[in-house]
Amino acid sequence: MSDIFNKLEKIVSDQYISKDIYVRHAYSRNVDIVLQGVPDIVIRPKDAKEISEILKVANEESIPVIPRGGGDCEFGGSKPIKDEGIVLDLKRMDNILNLDQENLIITVEAGISWGKLNEYLGNLGLYTGCMGPGSGMTASIGGGISHQSVGGGGCAKYGSCTNQLVSLEVVLPTGEIIETGSQANKFSKFPFNRFGNGPDLSGLFCGDNGIFGIKTKISLKVFPKPEFADYKTFLLPRKSAETAAQIMMEIRRKGIDVYDTMFITDVVIELGSKQGFFPLWENIKKKKGMLFYTIEANSEAALKENVKILDDIILNKKSEYLGPEISDGNIAKWHYKEQGHWLFYHNLWGMFPSMQPLSAECFCPIHIFPQVIKDVDQWDIENNEDMQKIFNITKIRPISGSGPIPLVDGNNVEVTAGFLSFWKYYEGELYEIIQETNIKLWKSLIKLLVKYGLQYYMMGEFLSRFMVEIGAYSEEYYNFMKSIKKTLDPKMILSRGKYNFWGGEKS
Amino acid sequence: MGGREKLSGLKHLKEHWEDIFSCMGCGDCGYSIRPAVERYLVCPIKEAKGEGGFEISFPRGRMNVLKSVLLGQIPLSKELGKWVYECSECGNCTEVCHMTHNENVALPTCNWIDHVKVWEALRKDLVEAGFTPLEKHSKLIDYMNRDDMRNPYGEQKIKKYEWTKGIPELKEKGEFVFFGGCTMPLRQSETLKNMIKILQGAGLEIAISSDEWCCGSIALRIGDEQSLQEFIQHNINIFKEMGAEVVFTACAGCYRTWKKDYPELIGEELPFQVKHITEILIELLNNKKIPFKVQKGESRKVTYHDPCHLGRHMDLYEIPRKVISKIPGIELVEMKRNRKNAWCCGAGGGVKSQFPELAKEISKERIKEAIESGADVLTTSCPFCIGNLKDAFEELGPEVQEKIKLIDIIDLIALKI
Numbered sequence: 001m002s003d004i005f006n007k008l009e010k011i012v013s014d015q016y017i018s019k020d021i022y023v024r025h026a027y028s029r030n031v032d033i034v035l036q037g038v039p040d041i042v043i044r045p046k047d048a049k050e051i052s053e054i055l056k057v058a059n060e061e062s063i064p065v066i067p068r069g070g071g072d073c074e075f076g077g078s079k080p081i082k083d084e085g086i087v088l089d090l091k092r093m094d095n096i097l098n099l100d101q102e103n104l105i106i107t108v109e110a111g112i113s114w115g116k117l118n119e120y121l122g123n124l125g126l127y128t129g130c131m132g133p134g135s136g137m138t139a140s141i142g143g144g145i146s147h148q149s150v151g152g153g154g155c156a157k158y159g160s161c162t163n164q165l166v167s168l169e170v171v172l173p174t175g176e177i178i179e180t181g182s183q184a185n186k187f188s189k190f191p192f193n194r195f196g197n198g199p200d201l202s203g204l205f206c207g208d209n210g211i212f213g214i215k216t217k218i219s220l221k222v223f224p225k226p227e228f229a230d231y232k233t234f235l236l237p238r239k240s241a242e243t244a245a246q247i248m249m250e251i252r253r254k255g256i257d258v259y260d261t262m263f264i265t266d267v268v269i270e271l272g273s274k275q276g277f278f279p280l281w282e283n284i285k286k287k288k289g290m291l292f293y294t295i296e297a298n299s300e301a302a303l304k305e306n307v308k309i310l311d312d313i314i315l316n317k318k319s320e321y322l323g324p325e326i327s328d329g330n331i332a333k334w335h336y337k338e339q340g341h342w343l344f345y346h347n348l349w350g351m352f353p354s355m356q357p358l359s360a361e362c363f364c365p366i367h368i369f370p371q372v373i374k375d376v377d378q379w380d381i382e383n384n385e386d387m388q389k390i391f392n393i394t395k396i397r398p399i400s401g402s403g404p405i406p407l408v409d410g411n412n413v414e415v416t417a418g419f420l421s422f423w424k425y426y427e428g429e430l431y432e433i434i435q436e437t438n439i440k441l442w443k444s445l446i447k448l449l450v451k452y453g454l455q456y457y458m459m460g461e462f463l464s465r466f467m468v469e470i471g472a473y474s475e476e477y478y479n480f481m482k483s484i485k486k487t488l489d490p491k492m493i494l495s496r497g498k499y500n501f502w503g504g505e506k507s
Numbered sequence: 508m509g510g511r512e513k514l515s516g517l518k519h520l521k522e523h524w525e526d527i528f529s530c531m532g533c534g535d536c537g538y539s540i541r542p543a544v545e546r547y548l549v550c551p552i553k554e555a556k557g558e559g560g561f562e563i564s565f566p567r568g569r570m571n572v573l574k575s576v577l578l579g580q581i582p583l584s585k586e587l588g589k590w591v592y593e594c595s596e597c598g599n600c601t602e603v604c605h606m607t608h609n610e611n612v613a614l615p616t617c618n619w620i621d622h623v624k625v626w627e628a629l630r631k632d633l634v635e636a637g638f639t640p641l642e643k644h645s646k647l648i649d650y651m652n653r654d655d656m657r658n659p660y661g662e663q664k665i666k667k668y669e670w671t672k673g674i675p676e677l678k679e680k681g682e683f684v685f686f687g688g689c690t691m692p693l694r695q696s697e698t699l700k701n702m703i704k705i706l707q708g709a710g711l712e713i714a715i716s717s718d719e720w721c722c723g724s725i726a727l728r729i730g731d732e733q734s735l736q737e738f739i740q741h742n743i744n745i746f747k748e749m750g751a752e753v754v755f756t757a758c759a760g761c762y763r764t765w766k767k768d769y770p771e772l773i774g775e776e777l778p779f780q781v782k783h784i785t786e787i788l789i790e791l792l793n794n795k796k797i798p799f800k801v802q803k804g805e806s807r808k809v810t811y812h813d814p815c816h817l818g819r820h821m822d823l824y825e826i827p828r829k830v831i832s833k834i835p836g837i838e839l840v841e842m843k844r845n846r847k848n849a850w851c852c853g854a855g856g857g858v859k860s861q862f863p864e865l866a867k868e869i870s871k872e873r874i875k876e877a878i879e880s881g882a883d884v885l886t887t888s889c890p891f892c893i894g895n896l897k898d899a900f901e902e903l904g905p906e907v908q909e910k911i912k913l914i915d916i917i918d919l920i921a922l923k924i
Contacts, residue, residue, distance in 0.1 A: 015558075015559045016558070016559065018561055020586070021581055021586075022563055022572050022581065022586065022587050022590055023561045023562075023563050023568075023590075025571060025572045025575040025580070025581055026561065026562040026563040026567075026568030026569070026571045026572050027561075027562055027568070027571070028571060028575070029532050029571045029574065030532060031531050031532050031533055032531070032532070033528055033530075033531070033532070033574060035574070035575060035578070035580065038580075042561060044558070044561070046558075070534055070538070071532065071534055071562075071567075072533060072534060089561070089562070092558050113538050113540065115538065115539065115540035115541060116538075116540050118540075119540045119542050119547070122542055135533055135534075135535075137534075137535050137538055137539045137540060137541060138533055138534035138535050138537065138538040138539070272614075276613055277612075277613050277614055278612065278613070279610065279611050279612070279613060280611035280612060326609060326611045326612065327611050331612060334607075334609055334611070334612050337543060338541075338543045338544055338608060338609060339541045339542070339543040339544065340607065340609075340612065340614070342541060343607055343614050343615075343616070344614065353525035353526070353528075353529045353619040354524075354525050354528040354529050354619075355529075356531065423528070
């Protein structure tokens with residue numbers, strides 16, 4: 001390993017590489033607390049050229065490489081799955097390279113966070129539209145593109161962040177550097193369009209969960225932030241999920257271009273209120289689901305017109321408007337005006353100390369999500385015995401349900417269904433029982449959701465392998481994906497565990 | 508294995524098991540930028556390390572390491588000490604982790620983690636295991652423990668009281684007792700003289716001990732709690748004997764240690780009130796007890812740097828600002844990052860003594876921000892911040908020194924009386 005270290009050190013210089021045991025452990029987890037493996041080396045390259053050299057060395061030595069952006073994947077997306085490999089920390093590459101003000105296209109290095117990019121754009125009256133994932137204060141643009149991320153605001157209007165993609169610079173697993181979109185034409189002087197020049201090879205890398213290449217440079221469309229906006233929150237009647245779904249479908253049918261619409265489930269409101277998360281709803285007696293919208297417009301008249309249509313849709317469903325201020329209960333204002341969209345994803349995490357989410361984030365047609373929520377409740381009842389095992393040890397029963405459900409592209413929503421449980425909390429034998437029960441429950445819940453046909457987008461190592469293990473992909477599709485992987489990455493060095501491409505080891 | 512049975516030698520960290528495993532690793536403690544609530548980054552160490560900073564240089568990476576330590580996967584060691592003492596314990600990470608910046612919405616990342624307490628627990632375990640203090644910290648502790656010194660500067664005890672010569676009105680006993688600490692009497696004594704001038708001018712009788720010991724803040728921050736017990740008892744007894752009803756200090760670090768740490772460590776309330784100088788000054792200003800000279804036409808823009816030990820650690824944000832606002836001819840302007848979002852000066856947590864260059868880099872960033880505010884004076888109320896900012900000023904050279912002056916809040920008042 002020291003030979004390899006020396007070779008890599010020559011590429012990046014000693015300041016940007018480490019084999020220190022503590023540095024390596026610092027990179028051994030993502031947004032989860034589970035240590036599956038510790039890398040041999042952590043390296044922080046500065047550009048595509050260095051990454052290319054690193055990958056060439058990795059290929060020579062057949063060492064796995066794990067690219068890491070913000071490290072915010074909940075399913076093991078950017079951590080080693082065993083004690084080996086090189087973690088490639090892309091956060092050093094966080095520069096804004098160019099803003100094409102005429103064409104409204106920004107080019108950035110892949111390691112920049114959504115927060116940093118939007119701060120820069122905000123000063124110019126611009127924004128990225130979809131603000132990336134809920135973890136956008138830390139999560140990188142590269143990670144967002146690799147996961148088709150949504151959740152950080154704006155996804156009802158702009159969809160997944162990959163919708164804004166114009167072109168990519170990618171280092172292929174064998175070290176070649178390519179550019180996509182308009183930049184596939186080497187005579188193109190600047191990125192201006194994603195489609196054309198043959199097949200949409202940018203799409204190959206969108207949502208690839210980091211298996212087909214390492215994104216190094218990304219060009220995105222950016223948008224002028226409209227001058228006018230409104231934001232309202234409503235308390236829904238009984239059967240809040242069904243009502244929320246009807247409202248969302250009607251909004252789509254009427255073609256109202258909402259920036260965000262989000263349904264906050266009964267369980268989030270009820271438990272969050274008990275835990276003191278929502279002082280703004282303290283005075284609401286019947287804690288039911290809520291729905292909020294935010295809408296933007298370029299004129300006051302256009303805003304007024306759309307707000308009236310939206311209010312009619314929602315109030316016709318026996319919903320109750322909570323008032324304009326955050327203190328009135330208007331969480332939409334906090335979400336939009338105070339950039340709370342980058343915090344909402346945290347809700348229910350940490351409800352109790354050491355409590356962790358065991359969930360899955362998926363795209364789901366609007367009309368299906370109420371039934372998904374019901375079935376998760378039913379699943380909870382059916383698995384009461386296992387839930388009880390955890391309760392008997394921790395005295396707190398795991399909590400099942402879904403986090404807030406935002407409207408995304410087309411007639412879809414994002415559902416974060418799962419349960420909260422304890423993980424590394426209790427010692428020894430008791431811990432083993434908890435761990436075993438958690439994994440059993442998690443797999444059973446994910447299987448339930450997969451069988452709905454729901455689409456996972458942030459898959460990481462865990463979900464990608466699970467999809468394969470339960471046979472969710474057709475054989476033809478899986479083989480097609482695998483053949484692309486083999487062509488691009490014959491030694492399977494990049495994100496080796498994902499999708500069971502590497503020898504089909506069980507997770 | 509769950510691992511608690513492996514935790515021998517991790518007495519203090521073990522108490523923070525829940526904090527550490529409550530960290531989900533979102534990374535907002537390293538990267539948060541949320542302009543709507545004036546949040547522009549978090550960790551001064553990470554930023555000062557620049558491109559060279561690995562994840563272990565900010566809280567998420569450290570929490571990951573501690574998870575592994577608690578699970579028995581990696582040991583404590585001196586090498587770990589070198590990493591983790593690179594932290595000024597400013598508490599900005601906790602601020603980001605706990606807050607949603609709106610009193611009506613409390614959707615924190617995690618409410619269960621007190622980062623500074625976790626870092627201090629780790630430091631205590633490292634000290635108790637014999638891996639630390641690090642070399643320069645050891646010297647400070649040695650000086651503190653020497654009978655002829657009792658201060659971390661390695662100065663003779665008697666030198667701490669030289670500044671009082673020529674101030675005969677200082678009492679040996681009284682209700683209103685000043686605790687000088689070490690930094691101001693030994694390094695910034697002119698400011699203390701100005702303070703006495705202001706207070707006596709307002710008619711206050713001040714008592715001062717000639718045998719106070721260091722408050723012990725440095726030992727606490729380094730993790731050497733053992734050394735501290737004797738200091739606490741000595742200092743409390745001295746002031747009790749003097750008849751103190753109010754003990755006040757002009758040092759933010761001493762204030763935090765006296766007001767927060769002492770009661771926690773002895774398990775009971777102190778037998779007197781503890782106040783920071785700005786709390787005394789605001790009372791005097793409110794009662795118009797400070798006779799300012801009338802100076803026509805003069806106006807200075809002043810920006811206030813929140814010392815971590817006053818602000819984030821003690822929630823004392825507004826009083827110093829009120830003091831500044833009451834000084835004639837001064838306009839208070841805020842830096843981009845202020846109050847809970849304030850950028851640390853970089854000196855705390857033992858960083859200044861062990862890693863002086865790192866501390867200075869952080870201060871340079873703060874000075875840059877002060878200049879951007881449009882102020883021509885940067886003021887604060889912590890001698891440690893003053894010292895570190897001053898070192899950075901000197902290194903930044905005349906170009907910066909001409910743009911902005913660094914003046915303690917006490918001296919700012921003294922200039923006007």
